Amino acid sequence: MAKIVEPNPAFTREIIAGGPNKAGGGDTLMLCYQCGTCTASCPSGRLTAFRTRQLVRRGQLGLKDEVLPTEELWLCTTCYQCVERCPRNVEITDLIFIMRNIAAKEGFMSDQHKKIGENMMAIGSTVPFPDTMKKVRADMGLPAEPPTTVSDQKAMADFRKVMEACGFDSLMKGGKK
Amino acid sequence: MPGKYALFLGCVAPYRYPGIEKATREVFKTMGVELVELQGAGCCPAPGVIRSFDQNTWLALAARNLALAEKQGVDIMTICNGCFGSLFEANHVLQHDPEKLKEVNQILAKVGMKYNGKIKVRHFAEVLYLDIGTETIKKFVKNPLDYKVAVHYGCHFIKPSRIKHLDDPERPRLLDELVEVTGAKSVNYKDKIMCCGAGGGVRSRSSGTALKMTEEKLKNVKKVGAQMIIDVCPFCHLQYDRSQRDLPGFDIPVVHLSQLYGMAFGLPREQLGLEAHEVKFKL
Numbered sequence A: 001m002a003k004i005v006e007p008n009p010a011f012t013r014e015i016i017a018g019g020p021n022k023a024g025g026g027d028t029l030m031l032c033y034q035c036g037t038c039t040a041s042c043p044s045g046r047l048t049a050f051r052t053r054q055l056v057r058r059g060q061l062g063l064k065d066e067v068l069p070t071e072e073l074w075l076c077t078t079c080y081q082c083v084e085r086c087p088r089n090v091e092i093t094d095l096i097f098i099m100r101n102i103a104a105k106e107g108f109m110s111d112q113h114k115k116i117g118e119n120m121m122a123i124g125s126t127v128p129f130p131d132t133m134k135k136v137r138a139d140m141g142l143p144a145e146p147p148t149t150v151s152d153q154k155a156m157a158d159f160r161k162v163m164e165a166c167g168f169d170s171l172m173k174g175g176k177k
Numbered sequence B: 001m002p003g004k005y006a007l008f009l010g011c012v013a014p015y016r017y018p019g020i021e022k023a024t025r026e027v028f029k030t031m032g033v034e035l036v037e038l039q040g041a042g043c044c045p046a047p048g049v050i051r052s053f054d055q056n057t058w059l060a061l062a063a064r065n066l067a068l069a070e071k072q073g074v075d076i077m078t079i080c081n082g083c084f085g086s087l088f089e090a091n092h093v094l095q096h097d098p099e100k101l102k103e104v105n106q107i108l109a110k111v112g113m114k115y116n117g118k119i120k121v122r123h124f125a126e127v128l129y130l131d132i133g134t135e136t137i138k139k140f141v142k143n144p145l146d147y148k149v150a151v152h153y154g155c156h157f158i159k160p161s162r163i164k165h166l167d168d169p170e171r172p173r174l175l176d177e178l179v180e181v182t183g184a185k186s187v188n189y190k191d192k193i194m195c196c197g198a199g200g201g202v203r204s205r206s207s208g209t210a211l212k213m214t215e216e217k218l219k220n221v222k223k224v225g226a227q228m229i230i231d232v233c234p235f236c237h238l239q240y241d242r243s244q245r246d247l248p249g250f251d252i253p254v255v256h257l258s259q260l261y262g263m264a265f266g267l268p269r270e271q272l273g274l275e276a277h278e279v280k281f282k283l
């Protein structure tokens, strides 16, 4: 028996509206006429089960449960190749950001990505700044500590405050997996 | 000669590949272009994870960096495609959507800051090409190079082209020309404009998938006999350099354009940080 999928029009509307952040590009969702140029251009889809056209279609139909919990949603490298070639000017990468924002809001965030979020909250950087690097920098004739959030406490406090004001810390606590 | 720029360091260059930072500083100093410090700057923020999680946080953190440069009255210059992508696109949103600018400024007000949408976001390669120009750069080449190199554009430098207008996204020439000023020859290879595989949070979440994309690119580069990869993004740089630890059969040095210029300008090798790479530069 074929599986009957329940469309969820509210999900479609949520994408069109730009997701929880009312971000741009969502209003191009319905322009897609399923030509498949995006899938054919996708470096990630070449090597994985991720199909860009299918993801856009799932968005159009509101197949929320086939989008939010999937690994495929996170296989886009945001390379914009599909956007460059789409004959309908669908903002595909923006749509993917919007769907990811909805997924994150519903708790679908990987531990690896959360770790990067935690680095951001701690030192204002995606990657750690180990002490050994200070020596490497100094030996090269650079200041041991660059003039960024890693060496400027006031700046770091501000950076964290901005993240908190946006609710990033509570978003990170809402993880499902 | 052009004016001055605020050097935006990002994360990967200063904390992982400081040779890129050093080479950039020295190369611009040699050409007499002033780079001012962006005291207190943070992550751009990363288009992969931060924008994927929450676009308001992404926008507000970008606006904070933009405001730091605006306060000094200078445009931002990045040395990384990821930083360029985030800051350029965030700036585009803030300059075109007064509602978003207002919301972001309500957040920035909590730390006593404000962004007015007055500055531009530049990538160092297009500053070299458009503001300084290949004719001028040529005058600083003291040590012409005769390498055969594979240029990697990366994704967030010229794309999305509808807002960046820097070059043809399918057949770009800008970087090839910049590389050839040094005497090096830029060779064509299959899927030259393809992604390195690392972006969008793929490297951190699905490293195996990222690695497969990188392997594709490395195979294509190897096939045409290029002696090195030239990039304009520390994150692509990291992906190509570190992946070769896990991929047997490759020994292709990875060089940021600033480091290539450092060599061509005759700067001391130890200032370029090439020894700190996973794949040693033996040429």
Ligand code: SF4
Pocket: A031, A032, A033, A034, A035, A036, A037, A038, A039, A052, A053, A056, A085, A086, A087, A088, A089, A090, A092
């Ligand atoms: S290229 Fe554009 S129109 Fe064609 S399937 Fe993809 S999103 Fe739809």
Ligand code: SF4
Pocket: A038, A041, A042, A043, A044, A045, A052, A075, A076, A077, A078, A079, A080, A081, A082, A083, A092, A093
């Ligand atoms: S932006 Fe994403 S979906 Fe589009 S081609 Fe690149 S990896 Fe594929």
